[in-house]
Amino acid sequence: MKSDVYFAKLRTNDPKEKASALARLIDQTGLVPEYKKDEIVPVKITIGDSQCVYNLRPEMVKAIITALKKRKTRPFIFDTNVIYTGERLNAVDHLTLANNKGFAHSRVGAPFIIADGVFGHDGKEHQIESDHIDKVRLPSFVGMMDSLVVLSHITGHILAGYAGAIKNVAMGMSCKASKQVQHSSLKPSVVKDKCTACGCCVDMCPVSAISLKNDKALIDQNRCVGCGECLSACKFDAILVNWGEDILIFYKRMVEVAGLILSKFKNKLFVNFAFDITKECDCISNKNEKIITHDLGILASTDAVSLDKATIDLINKDDDVFLKEQGKSGYRKVLEYASQKGLGSIDYNLKTI
Numbered sequence: 109m110k111s112d113v114y115f116a117k118l119r120t121n122d123p124k125e126k127a128s129a130l131a132r133l134i135d136q137t138g139l140v141p142e143y144k145k146d147e148i149v150p151v152k153i154t155i156g157d158s159q160c161v162y163n164l165r166p167e168m169v170k171a172i173i174t175a176l177k178k179r180k181t182r183p184f185i186f187d188t189n190v191i192y193t194g195e196r197l198n199a200v201d202h203l204t205l206a207n208n209k210g211f212a213h214s215r216v217g218a219p220f221i222i223a224d225g226v227f228g229h230d231g232k233e234h235q236i237e238s239d240h241i242d243k244v245r246l247p248s249f250v251g252m253m254d255s256l257v258v259l260s261h262i263t264g265h266i267l268a269g270y271a272g273a274i275k276n277v278a279m280g281m282s283c284k285a286s287k288q289v290q291h292s293s294l295k296p297s298v299v300k301d302k303c304t305a306c307g308c309c310v311d312m313c314p315v316s317a318i319s320l321k322n323d324k325a326l327i328d329q330n331r332c333v334g335c336g337e338c339l340s341a342c343k344f345d346a347i348l349v350n351w352g353e354d355i356l357i358f359y360k361r362m363v364e365v366a367g368l369i370l371s372k373f374k375n376k377l378f379v380n381f382a383f384d385i386t387k388e389c390d391c392i393s394n395k396n397e398k399i400i401t402h403d404l405g406i407l408a409s410t411d412a413v414s415l416d417k418a419t420i421d422l423i424n425k426d427d428d429v430f431l432k433e434q435g436k437s438g439y440r441k442v443l444e445y446a447s448q449k450g451l452g453s454i455d456y457n458l459k460t461i
């Protein structure tokens with residue numbers, strides 16, 4: 109069955125115009141459920157790395173929070189800690205960064221909560237019936253609330269080709285150990301003949317797993333967390349991952365974790381922001397990041413699979429932008445598997461408002 113995806117076409121940098129388009133999507137489409145009075149509603153966001161300037165805008169978060177409050181709910185915004193070094197590795201630095209990037213309560217109208225605690229370990233274990241992953245640790249509120257709102261800034265992604273709603277849920281709503289398990293099938297290796305010992309991968313690796321030995325890069329596989337950042341750092345194609353089986357396992361684990369998380373919420377609303385679409389995701393990008401296509405606007409749906417598929421189709425209308433930029437189109441396999449696993453429908457009705 110096809111799901112409805114609503115699209116507010118927009119090419120503007122004016123935050124007020126964007127916020128009013130978002131309000132239209134919320135108020136005129138019937139996407140928002142009947143919330144219970146005083147219901148606490150979690151809103152998933154990602155603030156991006158400290159160097160990233162293209163992440164989700166606080167003004168958009170504020171517009172959603174205002175819409176939720178109008179419906180007499182008590183929303184909060186949240187994210188989890190990341191598995192690599194930087195300012196989102198623990199809740200203290202993460203919250204400070206959020207404040208500095210404009211996500212303070214006073215700016216967006218709701219508190220920001222780091223859902224997996226100070227160091228990213230606080231949560232509850234859930235079993236998954238799967239050949240690829242057997243359990244997952246999730247923030248403890250998952251399973252205790254009826255509703256979920258997921259806001260995603262659309263970008264390319266070094267491993268999945270595309271980062272949208274499904275990835276935001278699978279990685280962004282898992283505790284650190286479960287992020288690691290999802291990535292763990294990816295063990296990059298160095299092709300020595302191609303390595304020029306430039307050291308870019310050494311600087312880029314967020315867990316210091318790469319060193320230079322005898323003028324070649326060497327990856328410590330025990331330390332590596334499979335984030336894939338060295339792949340984008342190397343300009344000599346000297347770092348390889350197994351784009352066959354290993355990456356498929358990564359996609360499948362990601363989809364299965366997203367499926368389990370989404371099954372814990374009755375009411376779901378997903379919003380994709382297709383502005384400033386960069387080659388790399390907000391964990392890697394900085395102010396020099398390449399913008400790979402023009403702005404499209406805002407898309408919303410209650411079905412994450414339809415929403416991501418519609419977003420990709422609009423971006424790739426004339427050309428497979430992600431394939432061209434990233435050299436891979438993994439998102440097709442992600443979406444097909446997500447649809448097979450019942451996360452949503454790959455077919456959709458696009459309704460432009």
Ligand code: SF4
Nearest residue numbers: 303304306307309342
């Ligand atoms: S970035 Fe590539 S070429 Fe440079 S040291 Fe690393 S593997 Fe070698």
Ligand code: SF4
Nearest residue numbers: 313332333335336338
């Ligand atoms: S994938 Fe590369 S950058 Fe990421 S942790 Fe492993 S060696 Fe480091």
